[in-house]
Amino acid sequence: MRTATRYAILFTASAITAAAIISQTAFAQIADTPSPVTVTNAWAKTTVPGGKVSAAYMDIKSTAPVKLLKAEASIAGNVEIHNMSMKDGVMEMKAVDVIDVPANKTISLKPGGYHVMLMMLAASINKGDSVPIKLTFEGADKKPFTVEVKAKAQEKDLGDHKH
Numbered sequence: 001m002r003t004a005t006r007y008a009i010l011f012t013a014s015a016i017t018a019a020a021i022i023s024q025t026a027f028a029q030i031a032d033t034p035s036p037v038t039v040t041n042a043w044a045k046t047t048v049p050g051g052k053v054s055a056a057y058m059d060i061k062s063t064a065p066v067k068l069l070k071a072e073a074s075i076a077g078n079v080e081i082h083n084m085s086m087k088d089g090v091m092e093m094k095a096v097d098v099i100d101v102p103a104n105k106t107i108s109l110k111p112g113g114y115h116v117m118l119m120m121l122a123a124s125i126n127k128g129d130s131v132p133i134k135l136t137f138e139g140a141d142k143k144p145f146t147v148e149v150k151a152k153a154q155e156k157d158l159g160d161h162k163h
């Protein structure tokens with residue numbers, strides 16, 4: 001009888017320890033989940049003084065397939081994800097709901113293609129400015145996560161590709 005009681009106590013103690021370890025692991029996983037996404041070469045086009053519209057470009061790479069769902073910027077009252085494409089010899093710009101980023105393939109947002117359209121700018125964007133942009137992605141598990149990037153303002157002549 002005494003032996004049985006001692007086992008019961010030992011079992012309870014080890015169950016508590018196990019539960020503590022499990023909850024710590026779960027917490028660590030939530031806190032430390034690394035984003036699969038890496039954004040490089042982020043830049044935004046400078047505006048003329050008082051300019052209300054600009055666009056940001058960047059290279060997006062992910063170790064897992066993700067979707068870019070949304071872009072936000074405190075400097076802009078309205079931000080959309082756009083794509084430009086040639087249609088019947090005319091450059092056409094359209095808002096897109098999502099950009100698919102396959103695993104381990106760089107998706108470039110660049111003049112003449114995908115871009116983050118910054119509209120209703122609260123201030124003009126000057127050379128050397130750093131424009132914070134928040135990107136919302138969705139992983140394969142359907143859970144959204146955000147990535148903050150700083151787009152460096154650059155003065156570039158985009159020729160026919162206005163943005």
Ligand SMILES: [Cu+2]
Nearest residue numbers: 082093117163
């Ligand atoms: Cu656009």
